[in-house]
Amino acid sequence: xxxxxLDLSDAGGNALxxxxxxxxxxxxxxxxxxxxxxxxxxxxxxxxxxxxxxxNSTRTRVSFDMAMRQLGGSSIILEAGSTQLGRGETIADTxxxxxxxxxxxxxxxxDHAKIExxxxxxxxxxxxxxxxxxxxxxxxxxxxxxxxxxxxLPGLEVAWLGDGNNVLSSIxxxxxxxxxxxxxxxxxxxxxxxxxVEVARSRGATITVHRDPREAVAGADVVVTDTWxxxxxxxxxxxxxxxxxxxxxxxxxxxxxxxxxxxxxxxAHRGEEATDDVIDGPQSVVWDEAENRIHAQKSVLRWAFGQx
Ligand code: CP
Ligand code: NVA
Numbered sequence: 001x002x003x004x005x006l007d008l009s010d011a012g013g014n015a016l017x018x019x020x021x022x023x024x025x026x027x028x029x030x031x032x033x034x035x036x037x038x039x040x041x042x043x044x045x046x047x048x049x050x051x052x053x054x055x056n057s058t059r060t061r062v063s064f065d066m067a068m069r070q071l072g073g074s075s076i077i078l079e080a081g082s083t084q085l086g087r088g089e090t091i092a093d094t095x096x097x098x099x100x101x102x103x104x105x106x107x108x109x110x111d112h113a114k115i116e117x118x119x120x121x122x123x124x125x126x127x128x129x130x131x132x133x134x135x136x137x138x139x140x141x142x143x144x145x146x147x148x149x150x151x152x153l154p155g156l157e158v159a160w161l162g163d164g165n166n167v168l169s170s171i172x173x174x175x176x177x178x179x180x181x182x183x184x185x186x187x188x189x190x191x192x193x194x195x196x197v198e199v200a201r202s203r204g205a206t207i208t209v210h211r212d213p214r215e216a217v218a219g220a221d222v223v224v225t226d227t228w229x230x231x232x233x234x235x236x237x238x239x240x241x242x243x244x245x246x247x248x249x250x251x252x253x254x255x256x257x258x259x260x261x262x263x264x265x266x267x268a269h270r271g272e273e274a275t276d277d278v279i280d281g282p283q284s285v286v287w288d289e290a291e292n293r294i295h296a297q298k299s300v301l302r303w304a305f306g307q308x
Contacts, residue, residue, distance in 0.1 A: 003304045004119040004126045006112075008136045008170060009199070011303055013177035016140070018308045019299035023144050026070075027295040035066060042072025043307055047103040049073065051129065052094075054080040054109040055231045059266060060129045060137065063293035064106055064301075071298055076102065080109075095121035104304055110232050125304035132166055132232065133193065138265045139170040141296035142224070143178070145289040149261055151221055156180035159220035159256060161213055161246045162273050163239070164192035167226045167265055172207055176200030184209045185216025187242040213246045220256040223248060223283075224263040225273045240272060248274040253283060261285050 004010055011019070026039060038045075049068050051061060061077055068075040080086055085094055095118045098105050104125040107115050112133035119126040128136055143153065158175070160168050164186045173196050175182045182200075184192055188211065197207050210216035217223055228243040229236045253262065262274070262284040270276050279286060302308045 002123060002125055003306060004122075005136060005300055005304055006115055006119055006126065006128045007134050008139060008173045008177055013179075015303055015308060016143075016174070016177055019140055019296070019303055020144055020147055022302060022308055023140070023292070023295040023299040024148065026298055027292075030070070036069050038072040039070055043302060044068065044103075044305060045072035047071075047073035047305070048101075049075040049104045049106060049301070050078060050098050050102040051075060051106040052078045052080050052083070052085070052108070053129075054107075054114075055130065057108055057129070059290055059293050060106075060108060063297050064129070066294045067297035067301055070294070071301060073103075091117045092121040094118070095126075099123040104301065127300060127304060130166065132230070134170045134173070134196075135167045135265070136170045136173070137293070137297060137300055138167055139174050140300055141289060141292040142171070142263055142265070143174060144292045144296050145263065145285050146222055146261060148288065148292070149285055151261070154179040156222065157183060157220045157257075158222045158224060159183045159185060159217040160192075161185045161216060161223065161225045161248050161252070162243050163190050163226065163228050163230070165226060165230050167224075169193045169196040171224065172196045172200045172205070175205035175207065176203030179204065181206040182208075183216045183218075183220060185211075185213045185246055187211065187246065190239070190242065213252060214255045216246075217252055217256040217260075220260055222261045222263060223253060223256050226265055227267070227269050228273050229269075243273070247272065248278050250275065250277050250281070253278055253281070259283075263289055266290055 106127040106129045108129035112131040
């Protein structure tokens with residue numbers, strides 16, 4: 001069976017835990033090394049990943065490229081608009097062709113159905129590099145960051161502030177798989193995707209919704225936010241107005257646990273979802289989180305290739 005990573009549930013809780021361990025071990029084994037040097041065992045030597053971007057990206061494209069280099073393989077980056085996809089070649093045919101040419105495909109797109117279509121017709125692993133529905137690779141990096149900073153995942157209280165978006169959906173999904181809880185502080189009308197919430201609850205996670213942002217962060221071990229206007233969304237003015245009370249500032253961080261971590265997948269809109277003094281403050285781990293995209297992606301890739 002080809003292993004696709006369209007959502008965290010494709011791997012499941014045990015594999016996710018294995019990825020976090022693998023990422024920590026590999027990261028520790030290459031401290032001080034040149035960033036492009038391959039890991040000693042080069043487990044993906046000779047393998048090639050094709051990445052297709054229908055949306056902008058800095059972290060995802062660089063981290064996957066570096067991940068492939070560190071695993072001993074290489075990658076090809078394709079802007080969708082400059083491929084035949086941009087001229088109407090079908091996703092199914094693209095999947096068939098790329099499956100003959102490369103060993104795995106990563107796609108960043110809008111409609112989640114597009115990545116499902118790609119996976120349905122690909123005979124090599126397909127990895128979700130963000131869709132409007134979810135961003136699973138980001139959450140592997142986020143969990144790695146949390147664990148690295150000494151927090152155990154079972155029973156962890158994670159507060160999410162702002163918009164009920166794709167990143168939140170993957171956090172909620174991870175909560176169900178790894179046994180932590182999510183306190184969602186979002187304004188009415190911008191709620192989390194109920195499908196992900198329902199599944200996480202059915203797996204035993206406590207997912208609560210709070211209209212009062214202070215209530216959402218009360219007792220939280222981790223405070224997370226993201227842009228209020230995701231790529232492809234319109235109505236920025238109304239969104240920003242509705243979400244301003246949920247801004248993560250020093251006063252709101254003070255309502256969480258004293259040693260709470262602050263996470264943001266980036267890019268940040270400083271002064272909107274989070275203030276400079278939080279992003280650059282002592283509780284922020286956003287730069288570790290960004291670096292961890294490389295280490296997390298390596299483990300996602302190893303899982304997709306059947307090595308974990
Ligand atoms: N966090 C994240 O996915 O960043 P990019 O949009 O830069 O890839
Ligand atoms: N929610 C954001 C994440 C960017 C990495 C978006 O979809 O634009």
